[in-house]
Amino acid sequence: MFEWANLARVFGILGLTNGGTGASTASGARTNLDVYSKTEIDNKVTPSSNTETLSGNKTIAATDKQYHFLNPGGVARDITLPIGALGMLFVIKNTGSAGNSFTVKDNGGAAITNGLIANNVAKGFYHDGSSWQIV
Secondary structure, eight states: OOOHHHHHHHHTOOOOOTTOOOOBOTTSOBOSOOOOOHHHHHHHOOOOEEEEEOSSOEEOOTTSOSEEEEEOTTSOEEEEOOSOOTTOEEEEEEOOOSSOOEEEEOTTSOEEEEEEEOTTOEEEEEEOSSSEEEO
16 A cells, blocks of 8 residues: 655655644644644664566566566566556666667556656656546
8 A cells, every 4th residue: 555655765854853744723733634743753664675687578466566676677668557547656777778668557557647657767657546547
């Protein structure tokens, strides 16, 4: 399941302080915005990763690890994402060096807009409850 802490980690926007800013009402009361310290986030999030060299196209399952460091193995490959649910997030990095890219597709086989991943590039794919989006 997606946690904002994972997204923050991907984009390097940690460093929030405990208590944080939050939004305030006219009377000074804080709203439901929760801000966690880096230590609190580290204790809640244990992201896992998969590293492999591919010998064919890859289909990612909903239960697979969240971060994928994939080498296309010398040829262009397709990466198919699972049937999405609100909040799902996968980060895929092309670790190849031979100029071969990945085309990321939804579970129906349609290429995701701007889902091409060139060598040494990483992209995050978030499901908004309707379709996969690049983050």
